Amino acid sequence: MEFLSGVNQHPTVSWRTRLCKLEETPPQSFQMKFRERKMLTGDYLPISVATLLPAKAVGLNLFQKEQETDRLMLYRGADYPLHMEDLDRLRDRGVHLLYIAKDSGARYQSYLRRLLNSSPDSPSVTPQLKVGALNEVVLDVLRTSFGSRDVLDAVTSIAALGTLTADIITRDEFAVSDLFRVLHHDYATFTHSTNVAFYCGILAAGLGYSHEEIERITTGGLLHDLGKLDIDERILAKPGKLDELEYRQVKRHPSLGFRKLAERTDLCEGQLMMVYQHHERLDGGGYPVGNVGENLHPWAKICSVADVFEALTSQRPYRQPLTRKKAIEIQERDSGKSFDPEILECWKSIILGA
Numbered sequence: 595m596e597f598l599s600g601v602n603q604h605p606t607v608s609w610r611t612r613l614c615k616l617e618e619t620p621p622q623s624f625q626m627k628f629r630e631r632k633m634l635t636g637d638y639l640p641i642s643v644a645t646l647l648p649a650k651a652v653g654l655n656l657f658q659k660e661q662e663t664d665r666l667m668l669y670r671g672a673d674y675p676l677h678m679e680d681l682d683r684l685r686d687r688g689v690h691l692l693y694i695a696k697d698s699g700a701r702y703q704s705y706l707r708r709l710l711n712s713s714p715d716s717p718s719v720t721p722q723l724k725v726g727a728l729n730e731v732v733l734d735v736l737r738t739s740f741g742s743r744d745v746l747d748a749v750t751s752i753a754a755l756g757t758l759t760a761d762i763i764t765r766d767e768f769a770v771s772d773l774f775r776v777l778h779h780d781y782a783t784f785t786h787s788t789n790v791a792f793y794c795g796i797l798a799a800g801l802g803y804s805h806e807e808i809e810r811i812t813t814g815g816l817l818h819d820l821g822k823l824d825i826d827e828r829i830l831a832k833p834g835k836l837d838e839l840e841y842r843q844v845k846r847h848p849s850l851g852f853r854k855l856a857e858r859t860d861l862c863e864g865q866l867m868m869v870y871q872h873h874e875r876l877d878g879g880g881y882p883v884g885n886v887g888e889n890l891h892p893w894a895k896i897c898s899v900a901d902v903f904e905a906l907t908s909q910r911p912y913r914q915p916l917t918r919k920k921a922i923e924i925q926e927r928d929s930g931k932s933f934d935p936e937i938l939e940c941w942k943s944i945i946l947g948a
């Protein structure tokens with residue numbers, strides 16, 4: 595598992611020295627250092643509060659966004675442990691994200707990988723914490739792979755992530771509600787792909803697929819939008835409606851992704867069809883070919899349900915995310931036309947039961 599390299603690295607900063615909280619008076623040194631020094635979020639990375647382990651220091655300065663100004667203030671110094679009551683207080687205040695300096699990203703990833711590799715018997719590492727860590731690690735690998743556009747070299751790492759994800763989501767203690775608490779819902783391609791992969795894996799498990807198939811389906815979800823790497827980013831990020839020419843460009847992404855991956859012998863037909871057919875519809879009204887239901891691979895039908903659900907429940911420049919219930923209602927209108935009714939019904943029972 596190449597992407598897990600660095601797991602055994604020890605943090606370079608000792609765990610306990612200082613405490614600095616917004617709610618309390620910071621130590622003098624921090625007051626001096628950070629007085630009047632509020633930072634814009636552009637230089638910082640968001641991290642999920644759900645990945646923070648009580649009673650252990652992350653080894654990173656943690657910053658919190660001021661609601662009124664969108665600027666960052668130091669929340670906690672690098673060496674001081676967080677306690678459960680601190681995390682509870684953040685959650686009670688609706689604070690789900692903190693920030694770290696961009697150059698601390700590698701150390702945060704190292705911390706997450708140690709969490710993921712910790713023993714299942716470790717009482718402090720709850721299933722929710724592991725799911726949170728997994729989400730951030732998957733995001734990081736996709737962000738790096740998609741960002742560098744060197745995805746072909748990264749497919750092996752992505753497949754390892756699919757395996758790890760399947761291992762966690764098929765455990766008895768895994769709860770879908772835990773997952774919803776940690777997912778991000780911005781509209782970056784890697785965020786979308788991460789969420790779709792989780793949904794595909796959960797849906798595949800609900801439909802009774804084997805563990806090995808769940809691994810492959812989850813990996814297919816991570817790769818399904820690979821072809822978007824070759825679409826002009828200005829089109830993908832355009833707020834509002836696309837014109838005909840732009841839409842025609844976007845509709846090329848399943849074919850482009852398929853062409854990139856078709857030669858890979860480590861991907862199976864179902865995974866390639868998830869890439870190629872996830873925008874097809876049962877009634878033949880989809881793209882790139884307009885194939886009808888009987889010609890669509892079952893894994894592509896799973897991906898289609900997960901893909902549209904994710905799009906409806908994520909933030910868009912022109913609208914707020916829909917609730918999960920509302921998203922399912924909208925998808926049900928297209929049951930039998932766009933979506934396979936049996937798969938959609940299974941997804942509905944998973945979502946509404948979470």
Ligand SMILES: [Fe+2]
Pocket residue numbers: 818819847872873
């Ligand atoms: Fe897509």
